[in-house]
Amino acid sequence: MNSTAIENNYNKLKARAEKNLGSLENKTVIWVGTATCGRAAGAVEIKKFFEEELQNNDLEAQVLETGCMGHCYADPMAIISKPGFPPLCYGYLDEGLVKRLVQDFIKGDDPCYEYALVALEPNDIFPTFEDFPRGLHEEKIILEHCGFIDPEQIDHYLATDGYAALARALMMGPDKIMEEINNSNLRGRGGAGFPAGLKWEATKKAEGDIKYVICNADEGDPGAFMDRSILESDPHLVLEGMIICAYAVGASKGYFYIRSEYPQAIKQLKRSIKQANEMGLLGKSILGSGFDFDLEVFVGAGAFVCGEGSALINSMEGKMGMPEHKPPRLAVQGFRNRPTALNNVKTLCYVPYIISKGADWFNSIGTPGNPGTAVFALAGKVANAGIVEVPMGTTLRHLIFEVGEGIPRDKAFKAVQIGGPSGGCLPESALDIPIDFDSLQEAGAIMGSGGMVVLDEDDCMVRIARFFLTFTQQESCGKCTFCRLGTKHMLDILTAITRGEGEMESLELLSELSEDIKVGSLCNLGKTAPNPILTTLRYFYDEYKAHIEEKRCPALMCPELIAYFIAPQKCSKLCNVCVGSCPVEAIYNRDDGLKAIDQEKCVKCDNCLKACPTDYNAVIKVSPPHLVKEMEEAM
Amino acid sequence: MSEKITITIDGKEITTDTEKKLLWVALDNDIYIPNLCAIREEERPYAGCRLCFVEIEGLEEPVTSCTQPVTEGMVVKTRTPQVDRLVKTSFELLLSDHRLQCNKCPKNKACELQKIARERKLKLKSKRIKHLERTFQIDDSPESFALDPSRCVLCNRCVWVDRNVAKAGCLGFSYRGINRIITTFNNVELTKSACTQCTLCVEACPVGALYFKE
Ligand SMILES: Cc1cc2nc3c(=O)[nH]c(=O)nc-3n(C[C@H](O)[C@H](O)[C@H](O)COP(=O)(O)O)c2cc1C
Ligand code: SF4
Ligand code: SF4
Ligand code: FES
Numbered sequence: 001m002n003s004t005a006i007e008n009n010y011n012k013l014k015a016r017a018e019k020n021l022g023s024l025e026n027k028t029v030i031w032v033g034t035a036t037c038g039r040a041a042g043a044v045e046i047k048k049f050f051e052e053e054l055q056n057n058d059l060e061a062q063v064l065e066t067g068c069m070g071h072c073y074a075d076p077m078a079i080i081s082k083p084g085f086p087p088l089c090y091g092y093l094d095e096g097l098v099k100r101l102v103q104d105f106i107k108g109d110d111p112c113y114e115y116a117l118v119a120l121e122p123n124d125i126f127p128t129f130e131d132f133p134r135g136l137h138e139e140k141i142i143l144e145h146c147g148f149i150d151p152e153q154i155d156h157y158l159a160t161d162g163y164a165a166l167a168r169a170l171m172m173g174p175d176k177i178m179e180e181i182n183n184s185n186l187r188g189r190g191g192a193g194f195p196a197g198l199k200w201e202a203t204k205k206a207e208g209d210i211k212y213v214i215c216n217a218d219e220g221d222p223g224a225f226m227d228r229s230i231l232e233s234d235p236h237l238v239l240e241g242m243i244i245c246a247y248a249v250g251a252s253k254g255y256f257y258i259r260s261e262y263p264q265a266i267k268q269l270k271r272s273i274k275q276a277n278e279m280g281l282l283g284k285s286i287l288g289s290g291f292d293f294d295l296e297v298f299v300g301a302g303a304f305v306c307g308e309g310s311a312l313i314n315s316m317e318g319k320m321g322m323p324e325h326k327p328p329r330l331a332v333q334g335f336r337n338r339p340t341a342l343n344n345v346k347t348l349c350y351v352p353y354i355i356s357k358g359a360d361w362f363n364s365i366g367t368p369g370n371p372g373t374a375v376f377a378l379a380g381k382v383a384n385a386g387i388v389e390v391p392m393g394t395t396l397r398h399l400i401f402e403v404g405e406g407i408p409r410d411k412a413f414k415a416v417q418i419g420g421p422s423g424g425c426l427p428e429s430a431l432d433i434p435i436d437f438d439s440l441q442e443a444g445a446i447m448g449s450g451g452m453v454v455l456d457e458d459d460c461m462v463r464i465a466r467f468f469l470t471f472t473q474q475e476s477c478g479k480c481t482f483c484r485l486g487t488k489h490m491l492d493i494l495t496a497i498t499r500g501e502g503e504m505e506s507l508e509l510l511s512e513l514s515e516d517i518k519v520g521s522l523c524n525l526g527k528t529a530p531n532p533i534l535t536t537l538r539y540f541y542d543e544y545k546a547h548i549e550e551k552r553c554p555a556l557m558c559p560e561l562i563a564y565f566i567a568p569q570k571c572s573k574l575c576n577v578c579v580g581s582c583p584v585e586a587i588y589n590r591d592d593g594l595k596a597i598d599q600e601k602c603v604k605c606d607n608c609l610k611a612c613p614t615d616y617n618a619v620i621k622v623s624p625p626h627l628v629k630e631m632e633e634a635m
Numbered sequence: 636m637s638e639k640i641t642i643t644i645d646g647k648e649i650t651t652d653t654e655k656k657l658l659w660v661a662l663d664n665d666i667y668i669p670n671l672c673a674i675r676e677e678e679r680p681y682a683g684c685r686l687c688f689v690e691i692e693g694l695e696e697p698v699t700s701c702t703q704p705v706t707e708g709m710v711v712k713t714r715t716p717q718v719d720r721l722v723k724t725s726f727e728l729l730l731s732d733h734r735l736q737c738n739k740c741p742k743n744k745a746c747e748l749q750k751i752a753r754e755r756k757l758k759l760k761s762k763r764i765k766h767l768e769r770t771f772q773i774d775d776s777p778e779s780f781a782l783d784p785s786r787c788v789l790c791n792r793c794v795w796v797d798r799n800v801a802k803a804g805c806l807g808f809s810y811r812g813i814n815r816i817i818t819t820f821n822n823v824e825l826t827k828s829a830c831t832q833c834t835l836c837v838e839a840c841p842v843g844a845l846y847f848k849e
Contacts, residue, residue: 303811320808325682325702478789478808478815481685485728488813489764509763516724519696519717520685 067233069147165352190344220304221420241348366392419448422528424535483526581611742843
């Protein structure tokens, strides 16, 4: 192997990239965040508004696209970097604000600080991310460049030291890489936390004429979109991790298994693979090292179960996406019966950083046994929803209340659901648990691949459990008895409880079934499916009991267990909004002018409650429903 | 290469060879373990019915014996409280979705479900798990046999013989979760599929789902 040649080849690529980018210096650049989250909020139009407004005013500035910064709550967003000012980030953009920014900031010299969210470089005028509570807890490794480089241009990646780790790895040789990855204690981010080093080692040692590496980008958890975000915002990082992994285990071919619901990410990946091939970073003799490696994108049909390793392989081989008994492990007998290293998107993203900065650096972040960071898609009843990256060991409390800035509208925190359908709901008392694979598991949840949904007092825990069971039952491949039928019966029991038709004995059956399904199922979909039930039973037993014994839904959420009521002392009498809002004409005027609801007709659509002006807030929900009668009689 | 080893099942010492799966070693030595989906010739067991659990010394949880290779000195128990509990639940779950009218079923007395119930003293009707009421279409288009999905336990045996022995490729599964069903490609009647009416699948079916008419 020729180390000098590799180094020279890399340096040439980097120098060229820097030269190309240098042309941006001393120019005004507007970066619009156009990952899927930004697009959903209208980022493509925002980009157009900027371009039109610049043209209308004959202004010179470049409008570029970037990925997701993780602050999705403020989408659409843009960064404006104008010489003489720190790069400033603006959120909640609309046509008016775009016009104003172009007029005042691009044309004039007023950065409209009142609309700026944050500055991206330290300066004397405007705070940066580090100055916010979120910045204190956040530590970005794999999200470092997301939202700050143009994912469509390989030069942006190269100019920020991209592919330097690959060059370094090619000079180190496979054994040294294995040593570094083993020492880093990197654990798989696809959910289970399996040590990446062990998996790679097994693939490397396994016999086979061809070996494969596969990146698992199936990301099927409802509410999870971290992998999508990374693939859209920093695709070359994943590629670099893949190539290093392939080199270490001796693979000649790699695949991205990605769901068809991610068209933007698929496009980005295909483009990136093409670029890397053109630059000699993929294909024959990568960077002149003599190592050949090809990458391809495989678009899956998007079933949740296809994220499971053996089902993923079946699906790639054109068979039904159905899990198999293990062993044999994929590392020994995977794709086309060849040794295969399967890793999650995020796992692979850490690899270039570990190679560049070393295993010791990686171990210095997080906690012993759980080094590095955790990436979550924070969603639900939390002020700052979006993608966050914090060191392992950060407590749930810090993550939700400081990084996420707590629960909106002064509502009370009730629970946090971690790990999606395989995970669990943890209550207030668990908020000081440090976030890591082992602690969360102990509490009954799992780290999962990073979905985190915050729930408040208005969320019914039985319904939450039912929501996830509906999902797992639909997504169960149906192969094995426990998962196919067990989840169905559990779902039926939960449904009965939310309708006030539950029995206390069925709670016992729920836990018995849960325990058996955990042990008896063939794959981890089934084995983890009971977690939402087990945790809600463990931490919110009273809520189940209220549904069953009192026919009462404490969160006032289960339609069968609530009734709508118009409080006479609050109703204005003169306003008629609720009457018009009701789709079934259940609301009528009483002789005294007060409004009342015909309970027989009411379909519990919630319209009147939303329609009643906040000055009155006269429509209320009560549970159990028979309370309405008592209240009417008391009038 | 396989070599002779000795294992113990329920206190009985058995000499066998490596590379065999525990289920077959037990069955060949007259030790019954419930099973529906296992196929001796198949190297990669399907492992879907989840009935063949046993406990192995040194392992924390019960394992499926159809997937478990035997190893020298292995000590196996086919009946422990944990095994019995899993088998009972699995059996009850299967029967909760099985149309139970044994006296009208062509497989009465030759049915594997009845055999499991007898061997393990399990009831065909569960007290704790509700029966699922679902309706299915019977396909009686073939001349000598019919397929009644309401009795199917989704064991994959018919699919296996269809693909590996008959090599017709007409049977398969459709849909996920509780809706999973055994059917032909495109959900057409058997006679409109690639079915050659060789009836191998009927012989493979452990229950009365694929059955001979009369
Ligand atoms: C039902 C099910 C769905 C899964 N979905 C995913 C997924 O979408 N992405 C993923 O990386 N891993 C998923 N996994 C985990 C994979 O089986 C596998 O453990 C992982 O891809 C290995 O990569 P890692 O070691 O880097 O985590 C899933 C597992 C199960 C049981
Ligand atoms: S546990 Fe569920 S998803 Fe996994 S094999 Fe069994 S039925 Fe299929
Ligand atoms: S028809 Fe019979 S053999 Fe085929 S899957 Fe159903 S029970 Fe098994
Ligand atoms: S015989 Fe072992 S799982 Fe069916």
